[in-house]
Amino acid sequence: MQTAEQCQKLYETLEKKINRNFALSASVCVHCGMCADSCHYYVATKDPKMSPAYKADKIRSLYKYRHDWLSRIAPFWTGARTLKTPEELEDLHDICWGSCTMCRRCTINCPMGVDMALLIRSGRAMLLAADSIPEGVKAVCKDQYEIGNQMGITRQDYLETIEWLSEEHANDVGDPRAEIPLDKKGANVMYVVNPREVKYAPLTLLAAAKIMYAAGESWTMPSEGWDNTNFGLFAGDDKLGGLMGQRLFEKAQELGVNKVVVSECGHGYRATRWEAPNWAKMDLHFPVESFLVTMSNYLREGRITLDPSRNKTRVTYHDPCNLGRSAGITEEPRALLKRCVADFVEMHPNRADNWCCSGGGGAMSMPEYNKRRLEAAIVKADQISATGAKIVATACHNCIDALEDLIRRYKLNMKTATVGELVAEALIWPKAAEEEEIFAIDGIEPVKLAPGEKRKKILVIDDEADVRTYLTTLFEDFGYETIEAADANQGMRMVKEYHPDLITLDIIMPKKTGIKFYWELRKEEKLTDIPVIIVTGFGEPEFPNVNFKKFITERKVPSPEGYVEKPIHRAELLKKVHDVLYV
Amino acid sequence: MSYESLVEFLKDEAQIAALSFMAVIYALKIWGIMKKNPIQDRTPNHGNPKEGVRYSFTVIAMPWEMQVYRDHPMKYIEFTIFHLAIAAAIASTFIIPYWPDVMLKSWIMLPSLLFIAAGFLCGLLRLIARLTSPAMRAFSVPDDYFSIILLNVYLISAMIAIPNSAATATDPMIWSIVLFFGLTAFFLIYVPFSKISHYLLWPFNRYYLGKHFGKRGVYPKNSAGLRAADL
Ligand code: SF4
Ligand code: SF4
Numbered sequence: 001m002q003t004a005e006q007c008q009k010l011y012e013t014l015e016k017k018i019n020r021n022f023a024l025s026a027s028v029c030v031h032c033g034m035c036a037d038s039c040h041y042y043v044a045t046k047d048p049k050m051s052p053a054y055k056a057d058k059i060r061s062l063y064k065y066r067h068d069w070l071s072r073i074a075p076f077w078t079g080a081r082t083l084k085t086p087e088e089l090e091d092l093h094d095i096c097w098g099s100c101t102m103c104r105r106c107t108i109n110c111p112m113g114v115d116m117a118l119l120i121r122s123g124r125a126m127l128l129a130a131d132s133i134p135e136g137v138k139a140v141c142k143d144q145y146e147i148g149n150q151m152g153i154t155r156q157d158y159l160e161t162i163e164w165l166s167e168e169h170a171n172d173v174g175d176p177r178a179e180i181p182l183d184k185k186g187a188n189v190m191y192v193v194n195p196r197e198v199k200y201a202p203l204t205l206l207a208a209a210k211i212m213y214a215a216g217e218s219w220t221m222p223s224e225g226w227d228n229t230n231f232g233l234f235a236g237d238d239k240l241g242g243l244m245g246q247r248l249f250e251k252a253q254e255l256g257v258n259k260v261v262v263s264e265c266g267h268g269y270r271a272t273r274w275e276a277p278n279w280a281k282m283d284l285h286f287p288v289e290s291f292l293v294t295m296s297n298y299l300r301e302g303r304i305t306l307d308p309s310r311n312k313t314r315v316t317y318h319d320p321c322n323l324g325r326s327a328g329i330t331e332e333p334r335a336l337l338k339r340c341v342a343d344f345v346e347m348h349p350n351r352a353d354n355w356c357c358s359g360g361g362g363a364m365s366m367p368e369y370n371k372r373r374l375e376a377a378i379v380k381a382d383q384i385s386a387t388g389a390k391i392v393a394t395a396c397h398n399c400i401d402a403l404e405d406l407i408r409r410y411k412l413n414m415k416t417a418t419v420g421e422l423v424a425e426a427l428i429w430p431k432a433a434e435e436e437e438i439f440a441i442d443g444i445e446p447v448k449l450a451p452g453e454k455r456k457k458i459l460v461i462d463d464e465a466d467v468r469t470y471l472t473t474l475f476e477d478f479g480y481e482t483i484e485a486a487d488a489n490q491g492m493r494m495v496k497e498y499h500p501d502l503i504t505l506d507i508i509m510p511k512k513t514g515i516k517f518y519w520e521l522r523k524e525e526k527l528t529d530i531p532v533i534i535v536t537g538f539g540e541p542e543f544p545n546v547n548f549k550k551f552i553t554e555r556k557v558p559s560p561e562g563y564v565e566k567p568i569h570r571a572e573l574l575k576k577v578h579d580v581l582y583v
Numbered sequence: 584m585s586y587e588s589l590v591e592f593l594k595d596e597a598q599i600a601a602l603s604f605m606a607v608i609y610a611l612k613i614w615g616i617m618k619k620n621p622i623q624d625r626t627p628n629h630g631n632p633k634e635g636v637r638y639s640f641t642v643i644a645m646p647w648e649m650q651v652y653r654d655h656p657m658k659y660i661e662f663t664i665f666h667l668a669i670a671a672a673i674a675s676t677f678i679i680p681y682w683p684d685v686m687l688k689s690w691i692m693l694p695s696l697l698f699i700a701a702g703f704l705c706g707l708l709r710l711i712a713r714l715t716s717p718a719m720r721a722f723s724v725p726d727d728y729f730s731i732i733l734l735n736v737y738l739i740s741a742m743i744a745i746p747n748s749a750a751t752a753t754d755p756m757i758w759s760i761v762l763f764f765g766l767t768a769f770f771l772i773y774v775p776f777s778k779i780s781h782y783l784l785w786p787f788n789r790y791y792l793g794k795h796f797g798k799r800g801v802y803p804k805n806s807a808g809l810r811a812a813d814l
Contacts, residue, residue: 048721079724328800
């Protein structure tokens with residue numbers, strides 16, 4: 001393409017990219033320079049051309065030349081300009097692709113709130129139209145367009161890998177029936193991954209499988225639309241972004257899953273959860289969740305138990321920019337790490353203020369900028385080595401690659417791990433029945449599970465935390481898996497999400513009573529068969545004259561499978577539960 | 584036109600005309616931005632957009648929330664004094680024409696002068712930083728230098744004019760009033776075209792940024808700590 005044609009295409013795209021946010025970010029900068037010290041490129045090099053304001057001006061100046069009144073009359077006065085020469089194009093290419101990871105650290109430190117990533121992504125879109133795109137990025141985009149994933153993994157290779165991993169998983173958990181399900185219709189979760197997990201890091205995928213097995217999750221991987229990464233985000237290519245999203249969302253719809261869970265990939269989660277529905281112009285009828293959230297929910301609901309002593313080495317956590325600064329996921333990984341490692345230490349600054357790993361924005365696919373990237377990485381290297389940790393955990397495969405690169409470059413004595421890998425390492429497996437310490441209460445014995453048989457899942461709904469703890473501990477001791485909800489609304493959400501085998505239900509709860517919950521449950525076609533045992537004081541002290549039993553059945557709904565009065569008689573409750581579930 | 588009526592004209596009609604001009608240009612500028620498409624977002628909220636907007640507007644009063652001000656608190660003090668001094672100088676352009684004696688009350692005049700002088704010093708520091716820092720020089724354009732010099736001159740003119748708020752046309756110091764109001768009129772006409780118009784665009788940009796980050800649960804930044812309690 002000739003330079004003139006390139007410039008024309010570039011300007012056409014600029015016009016398409018201008019929306020309200022772009023116009024504001026392109027107009028509001030006061031050149032105060034406050035952002036310089038928030039950018040790792042500038043901090044590491046002190047090169048004036050690496051300050052965010054300088055970089056953003058390369059794009060801003062093109063906008064101003066066409067859209068700002070004063071700039072149109074006196075461009076020199078405001079620094080507005082137009083592109084004409086190959087050198088100027090090359091300069092813009094260098095700035096947009098090679099000197100910004102779109103980490104947005106400068107944005108949250110800018111008093112005016114200039115969205116640097118928005119400007120740079122628009123600049124990349126303009127360059128893409130002008131065919132000024134790094135070879136590495138071009139190749140990845142091509143693979144996503146044509147093959148459907150960023151590493152060009154063929155369908156056959158993918159299916160064979162999943163089959164092999166499925167066998168590994170069964171060995172791993174010692175259950176021949178355990179599997180990595182593929183295209184399982186009606187599963188609760190559709191799990192989508194970064195192709196790196198399939199090609200280079202199967203241990204991460206195995207760790208996820210192990211965690212979901214331990215949690216008794218009903219999940220599946222899709223045979224199509226499985227790549228959660230989306231180079232449309234980095235390349236400024238909304239069309240590719242929409243296409244990748246569409247493939248994934250349509251597969252989720254076809255399988256009828258309740259939610260999509262995105263494996264530990266920063267930009268993959270951001271693109272799938274926040275950007276792709278807009279690019280694809282699709283209204284989703286299922287949530288998109290990060291695996292970090294899924295795991296922390298398992299932990300909170302008691303579906304997995306962790307032993308931190310299994311990970312004794314000191315661990316710190318790096319917040320991927322796309323999770324911490326662009327998706328608001330900062331606490332879930334910490335909640336998990338604090339429960340699965342013995343010595344967790346924060347790096348500073350952290351969360352939304354954390355430094356970029358230096359490999360974001362597609363930088364790992366542009367080897368021509370490796371030298372600059374690794375030079376800028378000294379900021380991160382200093383930050384992580386100051387923690388004294390031996391493992392830097394993160395929730396992004398791109399960050400893992402970048403961190404490993406900088407660990408090698410700066411000779412740090414550290415390793416990397418995903419959060420899931422550390423969680424999987426710390427999992428405490430439910431003991432097989434024969435190994436279980438057998439004890440009995442009034443002749444009631446713990447459930448004896450056949451090898452590989454899954455424990456029955458009981459949802460305990462009670463507003464009193466003490467009662468929940470008491471009941472869940474009792475049920476767990478007797479061989480059941482438990483989840484809990486503190487009110488009826490939360491309970492209903494959990495019923496829909498986890499399909500428990502049995503519910504124990506309190507009656508008097510704030511917000512909504514157990515009676516109302518019961519009526520609603522019995523009305524729901526898919527849920528109506530779930531057995532319910534009411535655990536309450538029928539003569540609730542606050543309502544001595546009210547017959548709650550009558551209330552429950554007054555709407556001509558079937559009676560609950562059992563009533564147990566508080567104070568609870570353990571043997572009576574356990575017998576009732578056993579009879580409902582097994583007899 | 585007599586000198587006296589020129590002074591009165593500068594203090595009154597010229598200001599009103601310049602202000603009206605500024606208002607029209609600003610209105611057009613905002614209209615130009617608002618007629619551009621807003622970003623359509625169909626994703627469900629993770630955080631609270633309203634909370635995000637609130638945080639986005641108030642973060643400027645929370646220097647501990649921004650790295651540069653955490654690391655360089657003096658920069659924040661400089662920023663605050665400079666902007667408040669300009670606000671004080673602008674406020675005096677409304678007071679002097681109608682209530683000149685108010686400005687002369689020593690409990691108003693002395694603090695105002697001290698404050699504006701401090702603002703001028705901060706402005707000077709900002710100019711020096713722009714001239715001496717290689718990073719600042721790399722992206723500074725004539726409008727940046729002109730705007731900071733203009734504001735510094737404006738602050739000096741305010742300092743000279745305020746003690747002469749009640750000067751009449753025959754007063755030898757009346758030139759200070761002429762200079763101050765002449766500069767104000769120029770200022771009002773130039774500002775909408777220059778980078779100084781940032782204060783008009785600031786609320787819009789911070790609104791959209793706050794909404795965006797609030798929706799995603801990134802803003803308010805410290806809410807992350809609160810959410811942790813639920814886990
Ligand atoms: S901090 Fe914001 S306003 Fe200041 S120079 Fe940087 S981008 Fe521009
Ligand atoms: S987005 Fe990140 S890499 Fe880009 S200029 Fe800002 S701080 Fe630097």
